[in-house]
Amino acid sequence: MIKFAGKNILITGASSGIGKELAEQFSETTCTLHLISRRINLLADLQLKLKNGKRQIFIYECNVSSKRDVAETYKQIISAAGKIDIAILNAGVSCRSRITKFDSGQIQNLFDTNVMGIVHWVEQLVPEMINNNAGVIVGISSLADSRGYAKSGAYCASKAAVTRFLESLRLELAVFGVKVLTVKPGFVKTAMTDKNKFKMPFLMDVNRAVKIIINGIKKEKKIIQFPLPTVIGSKLIGILPIGLYDLISKYSKVK
Numbered sequence: 702m703i704k705f706a707g708k709n710i711l712i713t714g715a716s717s718g719i720g721k722e723l724a725e726q727f728s729e730t731t732c733t734l735h736l737i738s739r740r741i742n743l744l745a746d747l748q749l750k751l752k753n754g755k756r757q758i759f760i761y762e763c764n765v766s767s768k769r770d771v772a773e774t775y776k777q778i779i780s781a782a783g784k785i786d787i788a789i790l791n792a793g794v795s796c797r798s799r800i801t802k803f804d805s806g807q808i809q810n811l812f813d814t815n816v817m818g819i820v821h822w823v824e825q826l827v828p829e830m831i832n833n834n835a836g837v838i839v840g841i842s843s844l845a846d847s848r849g850y851a852k853s854g855a856y857c858a859s860k861a862a863v864t865r866f867l868e869s870l871r872l873e874l875a876v877f878g879v880k881v882l883t884v885k886p887g888f889v890k891t892a893m894t895d896k897n898k899f900k901m902p903f904l905m906d907v908n909r910a911v912k913i914i915i916n917g918i919k920k921e922k923k924i925i926q927f928p929l930p931t932v933i934g935s936k937l938i939g940i941l942p943i944g945l946y947d948l949i950s951k952y953s954k955v956k
Contacts, residue, residue, distance in 0.1 A: 788838050
């Protein structure tokens with residue numbers, strides 16, 4: 702069982718969505734929060750909102766897709782905190798586009814944030830965690846990692862990469878006492894999903910979703926995935942024969 706009191710907790714992508722809600726719920730504990738985002742003005746507003754109480758909250762402007770930004774920000778954090786006990790690597794973006802409007806630059810940006818944004822932080826965190834023989838890395842993936850969905854190929858591929866990367870990290874870091882947890886949400890109501898123009902089954906309120914994530918971290922669950930109907934659905938879709946999957950996708954009403 703992981704205890705949060707007195708711990709240094711880092712959250713990337715903390716200015717909105719799941720990251721912001723994580724910060725708000727963790728602020729009810731006596732942990733020290735280190736919040737990361739490109740939008741420092743939003744972090745400043747959040748810091749002001751959460752400043753009451755026993756916890757300390759530090760904010761940092763950082764573009765997770767930049768290796769240099771991440772390295773410099775990590776130095777600042779270590780200077781202030783000494784170490785990070787729990788790192789929640791949440792920063793992410795999404796995009797949907799038709800193949801007739803293919804844009805490699807858009808896909809590059811998505812991978813730089815969703816995949817390399819985690820890789821850059823892992824590069825900084827792992828040496829210190831190995832030295833301390835302790836630490837928790839929590840990576841936010843998605844149930845979209847199960848298949849390549851039409852018009853969402855780049856997003857699905859990025860999350861599949863995240864899932865496999867975290868899985869390999871979990872195996873390698875276990876011998877050093879470092880825990881790696883993978884979070885795989887279904888649809889969660891945030892500014893990111895508000896852009897979707899299709900019906901999102903079992904859309905979950907962000908407050909409830911984050912409660913599940915925090916409870917899963919506390920229990921050291923290797924895979925934190927929800928909601929159950931979407932978990933079951935993604936697993937079934939993942940094992941469909943390719944011909945049947947193609948046929949179902951052909952008649953899908955997803956826009």
